[in-house]
Amino acid sequence: MSVWEVLIGQDEATATLSHAAADAARSLRGEPAPGMTHAWLITGPPGSGRSTAATAFAAALVCPEQGCGDCIPCRTAIAGTHSDVEIVRPEGLSYGADDTEALVMQASMAPSTSRWHIIVVEDADRLTEQALNRLLKALEEPAPSTVWILCAPGVEDVLPTVRSRTRHVSLRTPSASDVATALQQCHGVDAAIAAFAARASQGHIGRARALATDEQARLRRHEVLRLPLELHDLASCFVAAADLLAAATGDATALADPLDAREEADLLRAYGEGADNASNARAKKLSGKAMKDLQKSHKSRRTRMVRDQIDRALLDLVGFYRDVLILQVQSDVGLINEEMRTQLSQVAVRATPEDTARRLEALAYARLQIAANVTPQLALEALMVRLKDPSLKAA
Amino acid sequence: MNAPWHADSMATPAPVTLVSGPEEFLAERAVRDVVLAARKVDPSIERRDVEGSAEGAAGLLREALSPTLFGDAAVVVVNGIEGLDDAGQTAVRTALADLPVGIYLVLVHPGGVKGKALLTDIRKSGAAEVDCATLKRGGDTIDFITREFARHGRKATREAINALYESLGQDLRMLAAAVSQVCADIDAEPIDAEHVHFYFDGVAEVSSFQIADAVWDRRPKDALRDLRWAMETGDRNRIGPSLVSGLSGGLRSLARYTGVSHSMSEGQIAGEIGVPPWKVKVIKRQAARWRPAQLAQATLLLAAADGATKGGVRHGESLDPVQKAAMLESLVVNIASPD
Numbered sequence: 001m002s003v004w005e006v007l008i009g010q011d012e013a014t015a016t017l018s019h020a021a022a023d024a025a026r027s028l029r030g031e032p033a034p035g036m037t038h039a040w041l042i043t044g045p046p047g048s049g050r051s052t053a054a055t056a057f058a059a060a061l062v063c064p065e066q067g068c069g070d071c072i073p074c075r076t077a078i079a080g081t082h083s084d085v086e087i088v089r090p091e092g093l094s095y096g097a098d099d100t101e102a103l104v105m106q107a108s109m110a111p112s113t114s115r116w117h118i119i120v121v122e123d124a125d126r127l128t129e130q131a132l133n134r135l136l137k138a139l140e141e142p143a144p145s146t147v148w149i150l151c152a153p154g155v156e157d158v159l160p161t162v163r164s165r166t167r168h169v170s171l172r173t174p175s176a177s178d179v180a181t182a183l184q185q186c187h188g189v190d191a192a193i194a195a196f197a198a199r200a201s202q203g204h205i206g207r208a209r210a211l212a213t214d215e216q217a218r219l220r221r222h223e224v225l226r227l228p229l230e231l232h233d234l235a236s237c238f239v240a241a242a243d244l245l246a247a248a249t250g251d252a253t254a255l256a257d258p259l260d261a262r263e264e265a266d267l268l269r270a271y272g273e274g275a276d277n278a279s280n281a282r283a284k285k286l287s288g289k290a291m292k293d294l295q296k297s298h299k300s301r302r303t304r305m306v307r308d309q310i311d312r313a314l315l316d317l318v319g320f321y322r323d324v325l326i327l328q329v330q331s332d333v334g335l336i337n338e339e340m341r342t343q344l345s346q347v348a349v350r351a352t353p354e355d356t357a358r359r360l361e362a363l364a365y366a367r368l369q370i371a372a373n374v375t376p377q378l379a380l381e382a383l384m385v386r387l388k389d390p391s392l393k394a395a
Numbered sequence: 396m397n398a399p400w401h402a403d404s405m406a407t408p409a410p411v412t413l414v415s416g417p418e419e420f421l422a423e424r425a426v427r428d429v430v431l432a433a434r435k436v437d438p439s440i441e442r443r444d445v446e447g448s449a450e451g452a453a454g455l456l457r458e459a460l461s462p463t464l465f466g467d468a469a470v471v472v473v474n475g476i477e478g479l480d481d482a483g484q485t486a487v488r489t490a491l492a493d494l495p496v497g498i499y500l501v502l503v504h505p506g507g508v509k510g511k512a513l514l515t516d517i518r519k520s521g522a523a524e525v526d527c528a529t530l531k532r533g534g535d536t537i538d539f540i541t542r543e544f545a546r547h548g549r550k551a552t553r554e555a556i557n558a559l560y561e562s563l564g565q566d567l568r569m570l571a572a573a574v575s576q577v578c579a580d581i582d583a584e585p586i587d588a589e590h591v592h593f594y595f596d597g598v599a600e601v602s603s604f605q606i607a608d609a610v611w612d613r614r615p616k617d618a619l620r621d622l623r624w625a626m627e628t629g630d631r632n633r634i635g636p637s638l639v640s641g642l643s644g645g646l647r648s649l650a651r652y653t654g655v656s657h658s659m660s661e662g663q664i665a666g667e668i669g670v671p672p673w674k675v676k677v678i679k680r681q682a683a684r685w686r687p688a689q690l691a692q693a694t695l696l697l698a699a700a701d702g703a704t705k706g707g708v709r710h711g712e713s714l715d716p717v718q719k720a721a722m723l724e725s726l727v728v729n730i731a732s733p734d
Binding site for chain 2: 278365394
């Protein structure tokens with residue numbers, strides 16, 4: 001199976017990247033290779049598969065057949081264990097200048113087993129401005145066999161100076177039918193659930209996968225979408241804010257717990273755990289400092305994940321009011337939340353389209369606030385108050 | 396034989412004491428109490444500590460338990476028995492079955508599931524247990540402060556105890572130290588809130604709680620005066636976030652209170668809105684001064700202020716320190732005097 005097949009609904013980007021990989025091979029034979037360059041910026045809406053595209057491209061570069069998907073270089077590149085493919089994942093709240101410094105050092109080294117040394121930076125938008133500035137020099141004058149692949153939601157999320165030094169590939173939001181087909185093929189979920197998950201996730205593949213395979217995730221989403229129907233008075237607004245926070249924390253915990261546990265186990269194993277009780281005790285003792293650092297980074301990642309999941313939940317609510325607006329203006333566009341048509345119609349007749357527009361504006365503002373580090377609970381309480389009474393304006 | 400952490404100090408310690416639970420301060424104190432009680436019986440008694448997670452803990456433990464040439468008595472404290480390896484656990488079990496003469500054994504377990512089997516065996520052996528579970532906010536901590544005064548043989552008014560709790564919060568070590576300081580310096584009996592304020596008004600948290608209280612009492616002048624005072628005397632960078640979080644805590648309880656049924660008891664209300672029971676009276680008093688629409692407006696003001704203290708929500712909204720101070724001042728005044 002070719003490395004490109006995991007990209008869902010991204011024919012154009014796949015064409016550009018596979019052409020680049022072919023040209024990269026050509027350049028090694030000394031032939032002209034206009035399709036390849038040493039620094040790439042892959043953008044696309046959250047969940048469209050930016051990092052998947054980046055690792056697929058990296059695999060295609062290290063593979064002797066430009067991405068067969070079956071050879072050892074391909075598989076190790078995708079698993080993140082290839083010695084010439086560095087995958088940087090700024091999982092905490094931000095990625096600072098010191099971290100980048102080390103990365104730039106690594107980037108100057110020659111590849112070991114393949115012909116290219118590839119550095120994938122997922123979520124380049126989480127790099128601080130100072131961190132991005134340190135990258136500039138390396139992006140401009142890279143070592144001859146180094147390839148940078150940066151990922152970000154949009155071109156405006158990275159500095160213009162970084163943008164101008166990279167070649168840009170943009171992913172689009174995959175269509176619901178593309179996502180549904182992929183869910184059925186890769187996870188064997190039945191057609192109805194795949195169609196629901198694809199529709200409900202609005203093109204976010206990771207979210208679609210969670211909704212298709214995790215009943216708890218579906219349940220939490222359902223609870224979030226009931227919240228607009230329960231805003232009767234001030235007290236219920238505050239309860240709704242707490243409920244949304246709890247649902248998002250639940251989603252984040254479901255993602256973070258297994259990750260944390262696996263990484264802690266890996267660390268202990270690296271310090272020699274496993275042979276017998278004595279070596280277990282020694283591993284525990286020796287890994288103390290490293291374990292503390294790891295747990296600290298886990299905490300920061302969890303905070304980040306809770307915020308991401310709150311944003312997901314808010315996008316679900318955006319979908320809810322988008323549906324309300326569609327019913328109000330009697331458009332024949334399909335509903336995201338088809339299964340809630342009755343409740344949506346009730347909300348639609350009780351409010352004007354202007355109210356709905358203001359509610360959507362309130363949702364957009366709450367997302368901005370949370371992104372700007374406003375205490376999530378407070379931002380959500382303010383949001384619920386405005387959803388209940390759309391005539392109120394943000395202060 | 397299970398005693399809570401506040402059981403009267405014992406006359407003679409049990410041969411084996413299990414100190415269980417995550418509240419470190421209480422656990423340390425429980426261990427100290429055993430040692431003190433043992434010294435009452437025999438002043439020359441020695442304390443020997445063994446770390447459960449240390450390498451070769453089993454050997455160290457056997458050594459600590461073995462009688463000396465002169466048959467000296469000792470209190471052997473094993474810290475963190477959940478970290479004992481198999482050999483260490485066996486050593487503990489052996490000691491439980493046949494405790495050497497003159498030895499008091501204290502086993503400390505921080506709670507949690509690790510070392511559960513050993514814990515069960517210790518309990519089965521009939522060891523005395525001191526429960527050091529984490530104290531819940533509110534009632535439990537208030538009880539703790541009351542008992543701290545009693546430990547010093549002193550009495551304090553309910554207001555004094557609440558004032559200590561509001562100033563210092565949940566940190567038992569700080570609370571115990573504060574009580575001991577107040578008891579040492581104040582001769583009046585009972586100790587009242589004024590004595591506590593005399594010592595602990597300077598603490599940063601006090602100011603933002605006081606400001607929040609003034610705001611929710613709708614006393615804008617007091618709120619403004621306290622805020623200016625806090626900005627004069629405290630850390631200017633911290634006052635913004637701590638004021639906003641103090642205010643939003645108060646707002647949250649008021650907003651939740653608007654939804655409770657009036658037939659509920661104070662205890663039920665406390666459970667419903669998530670505050671300690673003694674706080675319900677304050678909230679009742681404050682809630683009488685607000686309409687829900689005003690509180691809704693306050694929510695929006697507060698969320699916007701939080702964004703402003705953190706560098707602005709949209710590009711170019713960041714404030715300099717002078718603007719930030721002005722923003723906080725207008726925030727408390729605007730919330731406290733609605734319409």
